[in-house]
Each structure stands twice: as C-alpha cells, then as structure tokens.
Amino acid sequence: MAGVQTAVALRENGYGGPVTLIGAEPHQPYDRPPLSKAVLLGTGDSPAFDIDFAGLSVELRLGLEVTGLRPGARELDTPAGPVPYDVLVLATGAEPIALPGAEGAPGVHLLRTLDDAERLRPVLERRSEIVVVGAGWIGAEFATAARAAGCAVTVVEAADLPFAGVLPPEAAAPMADWYAESGAALLTRARVAGVGPGEVVLADGRRLPADAVVVGIGARPATGWLTGSGIALGPDGSVTADDRLRTSLPEVYAVGDVASFPSARYGERLLVHHWDNALQGPRTVAAQIVGESDQVYDPVPYFWSEQFGRFVQYAGHHAAADTLVRRGDPAEAAWSVVWLRDGILVALLAVGRPRDLAQGRKLIEAKARLDPERAADASVALRKAVL
Template sequence: MSEHREEPLAARERRVVIVGAGMAGVQTAVALRELGWAGTVTVLGAEPHPPYDRPPLSKAVLLGKADGSAFEVDFALLGIDLQLGREATGLRPAEHLVDTASGPVPYDVLVIATGAEPVRLPGSEGLPNVHLLRTLDDAVRLRPVLAAQHDVVAVGAGWIGAEVATAAREAGCEVTVVEAADRVLAGALPAEVAARMAPWYAESGARLMLGARVTTVEDDAVVLADGTRLTAGAVVVGVGARAATGWLEGSGIALGDDRAVLADERLRTSLPGVY
C-alpha cells in the first residue's frame, strides 16, 4: 500500500464521512468522538430508519415481540451528523466526493462501512411470495406471513435459514429447509462442528432436506432439481451475502475477487484517505 498523503487542515476542519449506518459505521463514529476527534463526523445511512442492530430481526422483530432494535446512541449529543435515507451511489476520490441521489457529500477522510447485501435466488425477482431477511423492512414484511401460519420454505441452511426456521415454527408454520450442500452451515463451519447444528431443525419441528438444489420458484411452490415440488406460501432466501461495493465501481479502489474492498493491517484501502 502507498503512504496516505492528505492536505494539511486544522483538526477542527477535517471532515470524516462514514458510508453505512450499521454496527461498524455507528461504532466508528462513536469511537472517533470518544478518542477526541474534533472535526465533523457524518454518517450516511441508506435506510430511513435510525441505525439498529440486525440479529434481533430474525427473532424478536420477526415474531412481533419488538418493533425495532435501534442503537442507544445520542448522535446529536456526540455531534454526529446522521443523514438517513441517503444511499451512496458513487465515489469520486480525485474530488473527495461521495455521490448520492440528493447530491455529492465532500470528505477529507472516508470510511467504507456498507457491509454486505444478500444474494438473490435467480429467477425469483419480483415474486411476491419470495422474501429476504436483511433489513428492518424485510422483517416487517415477513412478520404477517408468519402470523398467518403459511407453509414456509427456507432456501439455504445457513444462519438465516436456521433463524427463520425456528421463528416460523414458533409462529406455528410448517417449515421445510432446503440446502444444496450435503450439510448445514457448509460455508461457515467445519463439518464436525456443523454436524452438531443439524439437530436444531428436527428439534424445532422443521423438515431439513440436504443435497436439494432449487431449480424454479413459482407463485406457490419451490421446485427442486429432482422434480420434487414443495408447496410454499412463503419462500425465504438465505443463500449467502456479498460485499455491498457496487457504488465503488469506477472509483479505482482495489477490490478482491469476491468484490470486497482490499485493505492493509491498518484498514487503509488503495486510495489515500479512504478506510
């Protein structure tokens, strides 16, 4: 990595812009203030909701036991400019600008904290019965589906599949989990550890189908490669996530083969002043 050279500005005039209002972005903003950063701190959040914790979405929010999981942070007191509903659409490093639909945002130091976005199941776009579970709005849309006790097919036996299966069973739904791999949590844990997780499904009353590849999603069913047709009032897709870096296309920032941002041991990217 090359050394970062930035224009000498008075500390109180330096502008930090953090793109992403999730856990990483919020904690970065809070830490800057706690460590005495005197310049401005702006956090850009794509969603309209105040920053929140995601894990409760798959249980408390999904089952209607909570309406949200907002962080207990007083942004105004900390002097953090929180701009919600302002999604980054591009980066112009030569001009030190982050582009958004409502206009560019200038920065002296930029922090990328846009996290990941869920992988969609090919051919399922636009189907009203197909759901993702990543955001608060996703959980709110899925909550009445579970309350109505529809038959649920969860595609993917990863963390999302496990959480949705147990929550849906608690809500009284019939649940089938289909996984293309030969074991649960195949992309997250070694086989000997994942094997201990498989009983979760049976204990919850969910049906687990391994080595089952989805070929087609219909309005009321999921069709597998072997021709099996699973009735589904709702399909929840949890087949993984990828780095949300589409907005960095054309910026010159170095990305890995998985499209994630490359950084050194100090979290510096290939662009000066960008972390």
C-alpha cells in the first residue's frame, strides 16, 4: 500500500519524472486486509490493486529484493545489480515475528503475504485442528476465518487478555468472550514451550493437538537491510523520520509500517502498523518531493478489524489519557469507549458503532473537549457531548 500510493500520489501531484516501484514479491502489488478474510476463505476478487501502472508511467520491478543502500553513490544493491536513484522512498513495511524455536518447522505458518494466505487456504479447507499463537489483531482475524471454515481453533495468549499492550484491560476484557461465542478456545497466561509433529506443547505441560500452527505475535519494521547505510533507526527498529517523513539521509523518505514519526498532537513518536497510515503518509511524501514542503504529517491514527461478526474501529492514541468513558454495555452487540486527557478527546474504540467512530475522529482532529456524563450516554450523539 505505502509504495503503491506513493507512486500514485507523485503522479497526482504532477511529478513528471521516471518512477520505479521495486517489490521483493513476484505478484502484482496487492492490498493486505483481504489476506486474513476473502483470500483465506477463497471468496471475493483478487486483492491486486486496480491501478494502471503502465498508464501512470510507473515501472514495476517485481520479484527483486533490495539488499542494501549506498547513499554516497545513491544506489540500491540488488541481485540484478545496482539501481540508481535521485530520490528514494523506503516503503518496506513490517515483517512478522517468528515463534522462537519454531522457525521453518513443518505446519507452522505466518500470515503477512499473499503466498502465506495461499498456503493457509487448503489448511482451512481441510477443517483442520489449528492452534493460533497470539490473541492480537491477526490472531483474532485468522481465528474468525478458521471458525467460519469449520476448523477447530485454540488461541494461545501469554498475557491475561487479548490485545495486551494494545488496549487497556477495561477495553480488552469484553473481547475475550468473543472467542467462546464463536466456538474457539482462548487460553490466556499460556506460553508455548515447543511445537512437535501434530501438537503444540505449553510451558505448563499441556499438549494441544494441532494440524497447523499460525503465529501472530507481532511484527517489526523491515529494516535489517539498511544496516551500514547511515539511516537512523529507533530502538524499535523503525526508520526515525521527521514530521515530513524525511529520513536522516538527504533525498530519502520513509512511509508506512517501516517509519516512526513525531506527533505534535500526542507529544511522542508514533509507529503505526495499520492500513490507513500506509494510505495517508504517501501524500505527505509526494508533496515533499514536488516541493510543497509546508505539509506536515501528524494524522489521527485509525484502524479497523473484522472479527467474530463484529466491526471494530479505533481512532487516536490513548497512551496518555487520564479518563476512560464507556458508551453502551459491552455485553451488547454495539458499544464504544472514549479516552479523554484533561477533558479533551484523544482516542475512541467503537464496536459496531460506526457513527461514534466517524464523529469521534473529527472531534479528535478538532481537539474537542467533552462532557464525560453526556459522552457516557450511548443514546446521545457524541458530537452533542462537546462542551
């Protein structure tokens, strides 16, 4: 998404020079959200972007891995030889974290690429017994698809609740019940000790039958290939871009999952591994490249997930919030949570309440101050809770 949208945005902004899009995968550039849904279940159309790259005069070099960057020569190293550049945009995304000790083991899968999804589709078709390691977004979405396919699913999570480290317990606790409702088993406070033929062994000695194991324990920015390049990286491995998504090297930008950026809105550096960030960031990068240098990147982060028959949406960043307000009963099909800081709306989680999300996103942009009592009344439109 990030690389494709950068190329498109450059043309939309009137850039007339040559544009080359390099991708390590051999496939036509594709969208990732369908991988954990339609592609897994063999429904829907191809996830390939409906973009006329030839018509945009964008050269695609697919199946070509970039192995290094030499800024002095302004060249990229590839198995096909060096590729020169005048301006470079890093959009290498993130790579999934493998389960320690199980890398490459038979029957152990990750879900990040189209090939990953294609390998997993026949596993679902066989209605296998599947163990999912990690109850985060990928784990929940895969478990949803696997249950829809009729598989027996057990999800193993080391933390007390799903989405640990992503959502506070007050917001995550109701989501734990969704697994049992779908027929999946959720084992929390459980750690994997090993993976053997047809089973997963937990640290407490329990053995779980497993025709396949799907690992969803997080992702890290794909920046290993930048070693020795001089590109500044953060402790999380992300490219430390500035507020215009420029890197520490001249004429080199970074966008999408690979880059962190300073947010004046939230007073900290953010690393956002979600689709909307890969859609929005390229507009800022393209503006910089064509000379519109006053455009700063400081969006309200947004993402969504479809899991267990629910549409979950989140906007903002709640880390520094001091007040959590519930809207509706989490036992019901639709509810929301809003986070305030000094009375100002900074984040919102909406489950089956798209109107809350739409209004909340605008209110976060506007730094609106809310009346907590009115905000807690789910029958009151969120915009009417503004002070």
